Amino acid sequence: MLSHQTHKISNMDVDVAIIGAGPSGAIAASLLRQQGHRVVVIEKQHFPRFSIGESLLPCCMQFIEQAGMLEAVNNAGFQFKNGAAFSHQGRYTTFDFTDKFTPGPGTTFQVQRADFDKLLADTAISQGVEIRFGHQVDAIDLTHDPRLTVTNEQGSQYQVNAKFVLDASGFGRVLPRLLNLEQSSTLPPRSAIFTHIEDNISDPSFDRNKILISVHPKHKDIWYWLIPFSNNRCSIGVVAEPHLLQRLSGSLEQQLLTIINEEPVLQRLLTKANIVQPCATLKGYSANVTTLATNKFALLGNAGEFLDPVFSSGVTIAMQSASMAVACLHKQLNGQKIDWDSQYSEPLMQGVNTFRTYVQAWYDGRFQDVIFYQQANNTIKQMICSILAGYAWDMNNPFVKESERRLNTIVELCREPNVA
Incomplete structure (x- = not known):
C-alpha cells in the first residue's frame, strides 16, 4: 500500500512577503523587484480564477506602466474603454474620460479579471518575481521581524521571514483577520448578484467602449452594471440593500433576470442574451x-478598505495603494525612518474618502442629480470626470480637495x- 508522503519545504528569508497575487500584489512585487528587493508572493488560489471588478479606470494605466506591464496589457486584446454611461428613466448621459481636468491617461480597458490578473502575475514572474500559487498564510508573528507560517497544498508548513509584509489578499483580508484589525464599514450593507452573459447586443446605440450604469426606474438606490468585453460577452450585475432584493424569488439566476427585466433599457438590450456562467452573489x-x-x-486595496463597486474604484485603489506603499517601503528598506500614518495611510485615505463622498452621494440621490443634469458646466464636468476616471488623489482638483x-x-x- 502506498503511503502519502509530504516533503518539508525549507524556510525562506526575504525582504518583503506579499500575500496575494491579484493586481495590487503583482504591481507591488514588480515595483519592488525593479528596485532590487527580495520578494515572494504567497497566493492561496491558482490563476486564472474568477473575480469581479472588471471595468478599469484610466488612472490604473499609470501603475501598469510603472510596473513595466503596459505593453502586455495593451496587446492582450481587452475591450477598449473611454468612459462611463448612465441611464435612468429615459435619461442618458456620458462621461468621456479623455475630457478631464487631471493630466494622465484618459482611456483604459474592460477586462475579464481571470485573464487580466493572470496576465499581470505572469508578467511579474517574467520579471523575476517568485509567486507561490496554492500556498496559504495561516499565521503571522510580529514579535520581531514579521514571520509568516505558510501551508502548501500538500499540507506542509514552512516559515517566511521578512522585513515587511504587504497584504494584497483582497476580499480574503488575511491580516485584518489574523491581527484582529477588522472594523465595520460606515456604509450600509449591500448585496450584489452578478454573472457573465453572451450578450448578442445588436442595438447601434449601445457603446461597447463604456461601462453602462443603469438606475432602477422605481428605486434610485438599486443600480445595474453592464460591462462589455471584447468577445461578445458582458458582465452584468445588480446592487441593492438586501431588503430590496428579498422580494425576488427563485434561484439566483431567476432573481437576476427578474430584476434586469424591470429596467426597460437593459430589457431591450439583452433580449438575445444568454447566461454563460453560474450567477453569484456578494x-x-x-x-x-x-x-x-x-x-x-501595510494593507493594500480591498484588504484595507472596500467601498462599493458603483464607480469601479476597487482596482484603482488597489494599484494606487501598491505604488504608494512601495515608495515608502523602498525608503524604509534603505534605512530611512517612515511614518506610515502620515506618509501612507493618510494620503491613501484622501483619495479613498473622495470616492466615499461620491458613493454616499450616489445612493442618497445627490450625485445622481448632478450626473443627469442637462445644463452641466463643462469645467465642472471635467473636474468630476477626473474623479470618475480614478484621479481621486489630485489635490489640484477642487472636487478632490x-x-x-x-x-x-x-x-x-x-x-x-x-x-x-
Whole structure:
C-alpha cells in the first residue's frame, strides 16, 4: 500500500512577503523587484480564477506602466474603454474620460479579471518575481521581524521571514483577520448578484467602449452594471440593500433576470442574451480596518478598505495603494525612518474618502442629480470626470480637495427650479 508522503519545504528569508497575487500584489512585487528587493508572493488560489471588478479606470494605466506591464496589457486584446454611461428613466448621459481636468491617461480597458490578473502575475514572474500559487498564510508573528507560517497544498508548513509584509489578499483580508484589525464599514450593507452573459447586443446605440450604469426606474438606490468585453460577452450585475432584493424569488439566476427585466433599457438590450456562467452573489462587501499600516506591514486595496463597486474604484485603489506603499517601503528598506500614518495611510485615505463622498452621494440621490443634469458646466464636468476616471488623489482638483463641500454646492445648483 502506498503511503502519502509530504516533503518539508525549507524556510525562506526575504525582504518583503506579499500575500496575494491579484493586481495590487503583482504591481507591488514588480515595483519592488525593479528596485532590487527580495520578494515572494504567497497566493492561496491558482490563476486564472474568477473575480469581479472588471471595468478599469484610466488612472490604473499609470501603475501598469510603472510596473513595466503596459505593453502586455495593451496587446492582450481587452475591450477598449473611454468612459462611463448612465441611464435612468429615459435619461442618458456620458462621461468621456479623455475630457478631464487631471493630466494622465484618459482611456483604459474592460477586462475579464481571470485573464487580466493572470496576465499581470505572469508578467511579474517574467520579471523575476517568485509567486507561490496554492500556498496559504495561516499565521503571522510580529514579535520581531514579521514571520509568516505558510501551508502548501500538500499540507506542509514552512516559515517566511521578512522585513515587511504587504497584504494584497483582497476580499480574503488575511491580516485584518489574523491581527484582529477588522472594523465595520460606515456604509450600509449591500448585496450584489452578478454573472457573465453572451450578450448578442445588436442595438447601434449601445457603446461597447463604456461601462453602462443603469438606475432602477422605481428605486434610485438599486443600480445595474453592464460591462462589455471584447468577445461578445458582458458582465452584468445588480446592487441593492438586501431588503430590496428579498422580494425576488427563485434561484439566483431567476432573481437576476427578474430584476434586469424591470429596467426597460437593459430589457431591450439583452433580449438575445444568454447566461454563460453560474450567477453569484456578494453580500456585506464594504469593509474597513482600524490600522492600514505600521513599520512591519501595510494593507493594500480591498484588504484595507472596500467601498462599493458603483464607480469601479476597487482596482484603482488597489494599484494606487501598491505604488504608494512601495515608495515608502523602498525608503524604509534603505534605512530611512517612515511614518506610515502620515506618509501612507493618510494620503491613501484622501483619495479613498473622495470616492466615499461620491458613493454616499450616489445612493442618497445627490450625485445622481448632478450626473443627469442637462445644463452641466463643462469645467465642472471635467473636474468630476477626473474623479470618475480614478484621479481621486489630485489635490489640484477642487472636487478632490473639498469633495463634500464642492459636491453639495453643485447639487444645490442642479436642484434649483428652472425659472420660466
